Amino acid sequence: xxxxxxxxxxxxILEDAGVDSPAFDAGCLFKKVFGLSLQERxxxxxxxxxxxxxxxxxALAHERAGxxxxxxxxxxxxxxxxxxxxxxGVLIPREETELLVRTAAQMLKNVEKPVIVDLCSGSGAVAxxxxxxxxxxxxxxxxxxxEALSYLRRNIEKTGFREVxxxxxDVFSAEEARRFPALDAVVANPPYVRSGEIAxxxxxxxxxxxxxxxxxEDGLAFYRAIAGLWLPHIKPGGAAAVEIGEGQAEDVxxxxxxxxxxxxxxxxxxxxxxxxxxxxxxx
Numbered sequence: 001x002x003x004x005x006x007x008x009x010x011x012x013i014l015e016d017a018g019v020d021s022p023a024f025d026a027g028c029l030f031k032k033v034f035g036l037s038l039q040e041r042x043x044x045x046x047x048x049x050x051x052x053x054x055x056x057x058x059a060l061a062h063e064r065a066g067x068x069x070x071x072x073x074x075x076x077x078x079x080x081x082x083x084x085x086x087x088x089g090v091l092i093p094r095e096e097t098e099l100l101v102r103t104a105a106q107m108l109k110n111v112e113k114p115v116i117v118d119l120c121s122g123s124g125a126v127a128x129x130x131x132x133x134x135x136x137x138x139x140x141x142x143x144x145x146x147e148a149l150s151y152l153r154r155n156i157e158k159t160g161f162r163e164v165x166x167x168x169x170d171v172f173s174a175e176e177a178r179r180f181p182a183l184d185a186v187v188a189n190p191p192y193v194r195s196g197e198i199a200x201x202x203x204x205x206x207x208x209x210x211x212x213x214x215x216x217e218d219g220l221a222f223y224r225a226i227a228g229l230w231l232p233h234i235k236p237g238g239a240a241a242v243e244i245g246e247g248q249a250e251d252v253x254x255x256x257x258x259x260x261x262x263x264x265x266x267x268x269x270x271x272x273x274x275x276x277x278x279x280x281x282x283x
Contacts, residue, residue, distance in 0.1 A: 089147025
């Protein structure tokens with residue numbers, strides 16, 4: 001079997017399984033196994049593929065066809081200008097979360113050496129993203145679960161942003177929140193899916209850790225905890241920014257309104273309400 005035939009066979013497996021983007025996914029899996037970009041694959045399409053690599057590629061295609069997320073199979077995924085390790089036990093970084101990072105960075109652009117807490121840090125995408133945009137920031141990346149914390153630590157090491165400090169803590173703990181008494185910003189992409197809706201999510205999303213998705217009965221449990229336990233530790237004039245799910249903007253705005261002023265709702269590149277942010281009141 002040549003290179004072109006191997007690729008087309010894998011793509012067909014994904015097409016038959018109803019994968020949303022079979023050509024893209026097959027291309028990513030092909031590059032992982034064969035190390036060939038799209039252009040290289042086309043140029044070398046008549047070359048012999050090799051039995052071992054072809055078997056490996058087709059095995060990964062069957063994994064993907066079975067519903068395992070592409071990002072977990074590849075083991076890494078890009079976010080902003082860097083690549084993060086991902087796998088079972090950690091939420092997959094998503095492009096729309098870049099809006100949260102850029103919003104928070106913009107709010108802090110005139111703050112010297114800002115002290116930031118990133119709650120529900122997971123892979124570290126938000127914390128590391130902020131470190132890349134705010135080089136003098138000091139960032140605590142708070143994560144409760146061991147598997148995600150392992151990825152967080154590896155990604156800090158991999159990207160070299162040593163100003164990001166992993167913290168093993170529970171967002172719902174008032175005692176943990178009191179460890180951070182003078183913050184310039186609180187940033188979070190918390191779980192926000194309603195508990196009853198998790199079973200109806202795409203099968204790939206259901207393979208991600210439930211604790212990274214489940215936001216309680218109404219999807220707002222983490223926002224209440226963040227507002228009640230963490231926002232009071234922001235200095236007057238400091239910032240808060242959180243990512244939200246569809247239809248949650250007004251409810252989250254009301255929660256933040258108790259502690260923050262100038263609370264705004266920001267839409268992402270698809271026009272969806274994605275981020276709620278505000279400034280800590282001076283009184």
